[in-house]
Amino acid sequence: MDISYILNELGEERSQYFDAVAPPVIQTSNFTFPNVEAMRQNLQREYDVPFYTRGNNPTVQILRKKLAALEGAEDALVLASGSAAISAAIVANVAQGDHVVCVAKPYSWTTRLLQNLLSRFGVTTTFVDGTDVRNFEAALQANTKIIYLESPNTFTFELQDLEAVAKLAKSKGILTMIDNSYSTPLYQQPIRLGIDISIHSASKYIGGHSDVIAGVICGTEEMMRKIFHSEYMTFGGIIAPMNAWLLLRGLRTLPIRLEQSSRSAAKVVEFLENHPAVAQVYYPFSTKHPQYDLARRQMSGCGGLMTISLKTDQIADVDQFANALRRFLLGVSWGGHESLVFPSSVGYSTSRPPGDPDRDFNFVRLYVGLEDPEVLIADLNQALAHIATS
Secondary structure (H helix, E strand, O other): HHHHHHHHHHOHHHHHHHOOOOOOOOOOEOOOOOOOOHHHHHHOOOOOOOOOOOOOEEEEEEEHHHHHHHHHOOEEEOOOOHHHHHHHHHOOOHHHHHEEEEOOHHHOOOHHHHHHHHHHHHHHHHEOOOOOOHHHHOOOOEEEEEEEOOOOOOOOOOOOOHHHHHHHHHHHHOOOEEOOOHHHHHHHHHHHOOOOOOOOOOOOOOOOOOOOOOOEEEEEEHHHHHHHHHHHHHHEEEEHHHHHHHHHHHHOOOHHHHHHHHHHHHHHHHHHOOOOOOOEEEEEOOOOOOOOOHHHHHHOOOOHHHEEOOOOOOOOHHHHHHHOOOOOOOOOOOOOOOOEEEEEEHHHHOOOOOOOOOHHHHHHEEEEEOOOOOHHHHHHHHHHHHHHHO
């Protein structure tokens, strides 16, 4: 199936809803049945047919088909947030006494799930530098059930060799999962590289308008059914039909939004790499990235998210730079139409003394949205002047 067909046609049976171009929002919690036998049959097939919106809703079902097809997966589940998707996928595949190997520095709520929550129930985790597949192999234990990846990660953009990790895991009978939010299914398809489960924060590029929170799990139908009948239904972290409709809307323009963000980001990266106030730019498609060749091999595009480190040992300088930006809004997340800035200094007290050994306060994550890149570069230039002259 071509991408255009998936985004604009797949799953949309327009003859069932008055030949409307946009599918309807089936905004109902409940469904009724003509007789007891029909009700009985639908209850037994709730994964496939509507019974109660907590499990299956027609609007959500259209979205599931599209997302699975984009990932090259058999099926998908859509949940209320990215963290809900991560939690459901992991919890469904571990039990007391099991072990997880996770790439270092994943999404903060992934860390909390593994370190703070699952550890209370006897599940242990080893975090490793994922830039070398041998580190995963060295961390494996007899009770390892999952290797969890995030490639690239979303702050300093280390990558993992997905094909090599998948090969290692399959030789040991271990399940692999990845947070694929950075790349979207358009720019990276981990399942085609051998990864078992691909997870997304759909709040980012898939939604694309900064107006919806959602998460996605993609994999085999067998695995999706397993998660659906246990963690998905039990935890109740479902997506509302209206939010599913917003994601369907976002998918229509996903390719052109990604293309615009990527083109602009390349220009911004070039500017930043030549600015005297910038110590380093972290961006997978920069030729200066240490894993540039791997990024080009397993990613077809790179999007608009990057991080810079500023040449300063003063938190006040970082704050001043971020405050001086006018076209980049201060905010978390990314993937929408608006450009954003997130300084790591927000997690530090302004009283922290210079020379502190934990120096990552001078990191600033930037998201390049859909604005004119020249406007964004001019904004960065005027804000960086505060660092250059300090």
